[in-house]
Amino acid sequence: MEELERKSTAEARRAEKFPIVLILENIRSAYNVGSAFRTADAFQVEAIYLTGYTAFPPHKEIRKTALGAEDSVVWRHFPDAGTAIERARSAGYKILAVEQTTESQALQSLHPTPEQKIALVFGNEVTGIESETLLLADACLEIPQGGMKHSLNVATALGIAVWECVRSYIKEKPILK
Amino acid sequence: MEELERKSTAEARRAEKFPIVLILENIRSAYNVGSAFRTADAFQVEAIYLTGYTAFPPHKEIRKTALGAEDSVVWRHFPDAGTAIERARSAGYKILAVEQTTESQALQSLHPTPEQKIALVFGNEVTGIESETLLLADACLEIPQGGMKHSLNVATALGIAVWECVRSYIKEKPILK
Numbered sequence: 001m002e003e004l005e006r007k008s009t010a011e012a013r014r015a016e017k018f019p020i021v022l023i024l025e026n027i028r029s030a031y032n033v034g035s036a037f038r039t040a041d042a043f044q045v046e047a048i049y050l051t052g053y054t055a056f057p058p059h060k061e062i063r064k065t066a067l068g069a070e071d072s073v074v075w076r077h078f079p080d081a082g083t084a085i086e087r088a089r090s091a092g093y094k095i096l097a098v099e100q101t102t103e104s105q106a107l108q109s110l111h112p113t114p115e116q117k118i119a120l121v122f123g124n125e126v127t128g129i130e131s132e133t134l135l136l137a138d139a140c141l142e143i144p145q146g147g148m149k150h151s152l153n154v155a156t157a158l159g160i161a162v163w164e165c166v167r168s169y170i171k172e173k174p175i176l177k
Numbered sequence: 178m179e180e181l182e183r184k185s186t187a188e189a190r191r192a193e194k195f196p197i198v199l200i201l202e203n204i205r206s207a208y209n210v211g212s213a214f215r216t217a218d219a220f221q222v223e224a225i226y227l228t229g230y231t232a233f234p235p236h237k238e239i240r241k242t243a244l245g246a247e248d249s250v251v252w253r254h255f256p257d258a259g260t261a262i263e264r265a266r267s268a269g270y271k272i273l274a275v276e277q278t279t280e281s282q283a284l285q286s287l288h289p290t291p292e293q294k295i296a297l298v299f300g301n302e303v304t305g306i307e308s309e310t311l312l313l314a315d316a317c318l319e320i321p322q323g324g325m326k327h328s329l330n331v332a333t334a335l336g337i338a339v340w341e342c343v344r345s346y347i348k349e350k351p352i353l354k
Contacts, residue, residue, distance in 0.1 A: 031208075039329060041326055065330065146189075156336035
């Protein structure tokens with residue numbers, strides 16, 4: 001594992017990041033929040049904004065799935081998604097809601113460059129992103145899917161959406177190995 | 178949700194599939210297995226092969242995260258990954274181990290076409306794929322990552338690897354919407 005050049009918590013916090021902010025709205029399961037931290041650590045994401053009733057650290061169940069990533073990833077708690085979106089927008093982030101709507105754009109058509117800052121919004125496991133929050137987004141992104149449920153676990157969807165940005169960013173900014 | 182055209186369990190089983198088989202070796206958490214079923218359902222994957230001490234249906238914890246996808250996705254249990262790999266290989270699948278090794282190829286360099294059948298192998302959450310199983314693979318695939326842990330949750334990694342195949346397949350075979 002030494003060959004992987006793992007970073008210490010302090011080194012990971014200081015490491016160069018991709019311009020991605022994750023906004024989690026009313027995520028019911030603290031395990032999903034922990035998994036989001038782990039994904040954010042692995043993909044060197046700028047920050048996680050935890051909003052509404054989403055659990056935030058210190059939290060036993062987050063720790064159990066984040067495995068320490070809640071210390072290496074920058075996070076902030078906001079009372080609601082609207083405030084978090086306002087904050088991200090004023091810092092130059094494009095607000096993209098990951099939600100299946102009639103207006104959604106397919107995830108793979110995004111192709112962001114490292115100059116494009118992106119805030120990805122994810123909603124509750126059952127009810128999705130609140131409709132008033134959707135109205136605040138610049139666009140909706142959809143992961144093409146079928147099957148019986150038409151529904152990925154939120155932590156899986158988050159991993160896929162972040163990877164889609166990262167796979168595009170690393171063509172110009174290869175900070176991962 | 179009606180607009181999503183969700184399928185019944187029987188319709189989902191009959192629906193056209195992508196030529197992907199998932200081989201899970203010694204997955205400790207039944208929740209991760211359940212999540213794999215849900216991903217396999219959403220992305221219309223051919224089958225899941227559960228091997229070694231990986232839990233298999235019927236199982237309470239699998240049901241809790243699979244949300245019924247264990248009925249819509251074809252699965253089979255094998256005593257060990259080697260037997261499952263042999264079976265997939267004889268059916269024309271290329272065996273790709275998702276593991277960080279010195280020989281790994283970056284995930285995004287894969288670009289499969291719908292004529293290429295792919296079996297993706299995933300290993301234990303802590304120890305990864307067994308070394309004797311790695312020797313049976315045609316190649317190793319690596320999801321570029323950094324951070325403190327250099328490690329995604331296995332259910333997240335599985336979602337990302339399947340999406341990478343699906344995003345390539347759907348260019349020629351747009352069976353998802």
